[in-house]
Amino acid sequence: MNGTQQRYYGNLTLDPNRERRIVYYGRVSTEHDAQLDALENQMQWYEDQTKYHPNWTVVDRYIDEGITGTLAKKRPAFMRMIADAKRSKFDLIVTREVCRFARNTVDTLVITRELKDYGVEVYFVSDNIWTMDGDGELRLTIMATLAQEESRKISERVRAGQAVSRENGVLYGNGNIIGYDRVGGTYVINPEQAETIRMVFELYSQGLGEKEVVNELTRRGRKDGHGNVKWSCVKISRILRNATYMGYIGYNKSKVNNFLEKKRIKNLDESTFILRKGDFEPIVTEALWRQCEEIRKNRIRTLQMPSGEERRQGTRIIQHLWVRKLRCRCGAGYNRFKWRVLQDGTPVYGYQCNYRTQNPAKSFVEKNHLAGQKSCDAISICEWKLDLMAKQIFDKLWGDQQEAVLKACQMVESCLRSSAAQTVKDQENFRQTMEKLEQRMLNLAQMRADGELTKDQYQKLYAQAAKELEALQRQKAQPEEIDEQNQLDLKAIRQGLSKMVDTSSPRISEELIDEFVEVVTPVANHHYRWKISMENLKQGAQRANLLEPENPPVLTFTIDFEAAKQYRRMNKMPAQFRHNNWTDLTVEVFL
Numbered sequence: 001m002n003g004t005q006q007r008y009y010g011n012l013t014l015d016p017n018r019e020r021r022i023v024y025y026g027r028v029s030t031e032h033d034a035q036l037d038a039l040e041n042q043m044q045w046y047e048d049q050t051k052y053h054p055n056w057t058v059v060d061r062y063i064d065e066g067i068t069g070t071l072a073k074k075r076p077a078f079m080r081m082i083a084d085a086k087r088s089k090f091d092l093i094v095t096r097e098v099c100r101f102a103r104n105t106v107d108t109l110v111i112t113r114e115l116k117d118y119g120v121e122v123y124f125v126s127d128n129i130w131t132m133d134g135d136g137e138l139r140l141t142i143m144a145t146l147a148q149e150e151s152r153k154i155s156e157r158v159r160a161g162q163a164v165s166r167e168n169g170v171l172y173g174n175g176n177i178i179g180y181d182r183v184g185g186t187y188v189i190n191p192e193q194a195e196t197i198r199m200v201f202e203l204y205s206q207g208l209g210e211k212e213v214v215n216e217l218t219r220r221g222r223k224d225g226h227g228n229v230k231w232s233c234v235k236i237s238r239i240l241r242n243a244t245y246m247g248y249i250g251y252n253k254s255k256v257n258n259f260l261e262k263k264r265i266k267n268l269d270e271s272t273f274i275l276r277k278g279d280f281e282p283i284v285t286e287a288l289w290r291q292c293e294e295i296r297k298n299r300i301r302t303l304q305m306p307s308g309e310e311r312r313q314g315t316r317i318i319q320h321l322w323v324r325k326l327r328c329r330c331g332a333g334y335n336r337f338k339w340r341v342l343q344d345g346t347p348v349y350g351y352q353c354n355y356r357t358q359n360p361a362k363s364f365v366e367k368n369h370l371a372g373q374k375s376c377d378a379i380s381i382c383e384w385k386l387d388l389m390a391k392q393i394f395d396k397l398w399g400d401q402q403e404a405v406l407k408a409c410q411m412v413e414s415c416l417r418s419s420a421a422q423t424v425k426d427q428e429n430f431r432q433t434m435e436k437l438e439q440r441m442l443n444l445a446q447m448r449a450d451g452e453l454t455k456d457q458y459q460k461l462y463a464q465a466a467k468e469l470e471a472l473q474r475q476k477a478q479p480e481e482i483d484e485q486n487q488l489d490l491k492a493i494r495q496g497l498s499k500m501v502d503t504s505s506p507r508i509s510e511e512l513i514d515e516f517v518e519v520v521t522p523v524a525n526h527h528y529r530w531k532i533s534m535e536n537l538k539q540g541a542q543r544a545n546l547l548e549p550e551n552p553p554v555l556t557f558t559i560d561f562e563a564a565k566q567y568r569r570m571n572k573m574p575a576q577f578r579h580n581n582w583t584d585l586t587v588e589v590f591l
Contacts, residue, residue: 018055019055019056019057020053020055020056020057020091020092021057021059021089021090021091021092022056022057022058022059022090022091022092022093022094023058023059023060023061023062023081023084023089023090023092023093023094024043024046024058024060024061024062024093024094024095025061025062025063025077025078025081025093025094025095025100025101026042026043026046026061026062026063026064026095026096026100027063027064027065027075027077027078027100028042028064028065042096042100043061043063045096046061046094046096049094049125056092056094059089059090060081060084060089060090062077062078062080062081063077064076064077064078081093082111082114082115085115085118085120086118088118088119090120091119091120091121092120092121092122092123093115093120093121093122093123094123094125095122095123095124095125096124096125096126097124097125097126097127097143098124098127098129098140098143098146101122101124108140108141109137109140109141112131112137112140113137115131116131116132124140124143127139127143129143176225177225177242177244178190178193178196178197178224178225178239179193179194179196179197179245179283180193180194180244180280180283186278186279186280187244187278187280187281188280189280189281189283192223193223193225194283196217196222196223196224197239197245197283197284198283198284199216199217199220199222200213200217200236200239200240201239201240201245201284201288201289201292202288203216204236204240204292204295204296205288205291205292205295207295209299210233210236210237210240211233213231213236214231214232214233214235214236217229217231218231237296240292240293240296241293241296243275243289244278245282245283245284245289246282246283246284246285246286246288246289246290247277247278247280247281247282247286248275248276248277248278249275249276249277249278250275320336321510321513321514322334322336322351322383322386322520323335323336323351324514325513325517325518325519325520326351326386326519326520326521327519327520327521327543327546328353328354328355328356328376328378328521328522329376329378329521329522329523329524329547330353330355330356330376330378331355332353332354332355332356332376333353333354334351334352334353334354335351335352335354335357336349336350336351336383337349337350337351337352337380338350339380339382339383342574343574348382348383348384349382349383350380350381350382350383351380351381351383351386352380353376353378355374355375355376356375356376356377356378359373359374359375359376360373360375361375361377362375362376362377363377377525378522378525379522379525381522384568384571384573385564385585386520387507387508387571388559388563388564388567388585389520389528389530389559389585389587390508390513390517391503391506391507391508391567392557392559392563392587393530393532393555393587393589394503394508394512394516395503396555396557396589397532397555397589398503399503430472430475433472434469434472434473437465437468437469437472438469440465441462441465441466441469444458444461444462444465445458445462506567506570506571507571516532516533516534517530517531517532517533518531518532518533518543518544519531519543519544519546521546521547523546523547526583526584526585526586527585527586527588528585528586528587528588529546529549529553529587529588529589529590530546530587530588530589530590531543531544531546531590531591532589532590532591533591534591544590546590549590551590551591553588553589553590554589554590554591555587555588555589556586556587556588556589557586557587558584558585558586558587559584559585559587560584561579561582561584564577564582564585565577
């Protein structure tokens with residue numbers, strides 16, 4: 001046991017000015033010049049202390065620059081000093097005041113007690129605290145608590161200062177952002193990098209995903225902020241989410257958990273971000289940025305995990321019109337593929353059932369007797385034939401057959417109302433029958449009580465009535481009225497057909513098709529059913545099942561070779577179109 005330990009355990013009273021192996025510890029909170037000057041002053045002050053204690057031998061100096069004092073584990077020089085103390089390299093640590101040593105009360109007490117176990121004392125000069133004195137720990141606790149409270153007040157003042165900075169539009173960070181150069185307290189556009197940023201937003205707004213944007217930037221040889229042609233989805237995502245590019249400064253993107261740990265946590269709730277208009281020139285318009293932001297958010301869905309936790313997942317947005325509208329009779333969607341390439345290099349596209357693409361053809365399954373192997377025999381369809389059917393349907397609905405369509409709808413509605421009236425009548429008879437059975441069961445109970453029925457007779461008759469009543473109750477549990485969705489909304493249909501729809505062009509625009517066409521299903525080869533909706537279909541809503549339509553079609557027609565030939569001529573398609581390769585298309589239209 002050395003002398004310091006003896007003093008700590010109370011066996012000896014030792015002279016503080018005896019020969020000691022000492023180290024100095026100094027710290028400043030920031031790397032600003034004023035703070036660094038203060039550190040030099042601290043070191044000079046420590047050197048002066050050595051003059052007053054000629055028996056001290058300075059072993060080392062430990063200095064933490066630009067580091068907070070609330071947590072010891074965040075100070076490398078401090079932690080190295082503790083490790084050296086454990087190896088008995090010195091027996092006294094000299095530091096100016098408690099707040100230089102630590103601002104965390106718990107850290108201060110735990111560390112000084114640990115140092116005592118190593119036989120190392122701490123001397124706080126300004127506070128005149130020797131940790132191995134009898135009242136040293138009590139005085140240290142008081143001073144450490146005051147230092148921690150001061151740290152809390154500093155944290156509050158910093159937050160208040162940050163709020164003022166936000167109101168004044170002060171830039172945070174080092175300005176390392178692609179597209180801009182930091183000049184003083186503002187951003188100046190870097191023309192070459194800004195062109196890349198505009199390219200990212202324009203490509204994304206056109207429907208490309210982050211991976212496709214990465215591939216396109218790489219193909220064009222665009223450089224990132226480090227001057228490398230090295231892109232990733234993470235980089236693209238950060239660019240798209242950064243409001244700086246539309247001229248705003250984003251705040252509250254991260255926060256500190258508390259003033260002691262000061263652990264910076266990324267804020268994942270984008271709705272709590274604070275945006276302030278900056279004084280620098282935007283790279284993209286606010287309209288374009290917000291358009292991309294809406295696209296990005298629509299590509300994310302929130303999943304509820306069994307544990308109750310919410311997890312976000314990206315979703316693929318279907319870009320091609322007919323891929324969104326087509327639904328096979330097997331229930332699968334469609335994929336788009338290149339049917340062929342014309343002599344002038346123009347690609348011709350077609351659509352095929354996903355299930356058929358991924359599984360053997362039905363003919364192969366039947367030929368090889370593959371029991372249990374599911375298949376689909378739906379043939380592929382060329383894109384121009386879908387456009388042809390759309391042209392015919394829109395011409396008829398918003399053209400010469402509009403009144404005929406409305407009359408057909410009225411007839412269907414009339415039939416549905418008659419059916420509904422009959423249903424109501426049947427329900428009344430149903431209710432009366434149930435009441436009779438319930439009354440019969442009450443009468444049987446009364447007859448049993450009066451002795452008119454034996455126990456066996458009562459049980460047999462009661463069980464029979466109860467069985468009949470149970471069967472009727474099961475039927476009652478089924479829908480009692482015709483589902484409103486099964487009824488035609490004549491008002492909505494009239495409003496839809498009264499819209500100004502331009503069908504004069506040779507080809508119906510994708511915007512019109514997207515607005516009115518709900519789903520297209522090939523119920524057989526060359527036989528197509530179309531569901532036209534006069535109301536906007538909500539995202540994620542269940543689409544109509546055209547294999548079992550709820551109502552009869554309002555239009556049925558056939559497209560023959562001459563009609564197809566005329567359509568191709570109007571759209572200036574290649575003349576190579578032979579009659580023997582054509583099969584008439586049957587089209588049914590449902591509202």
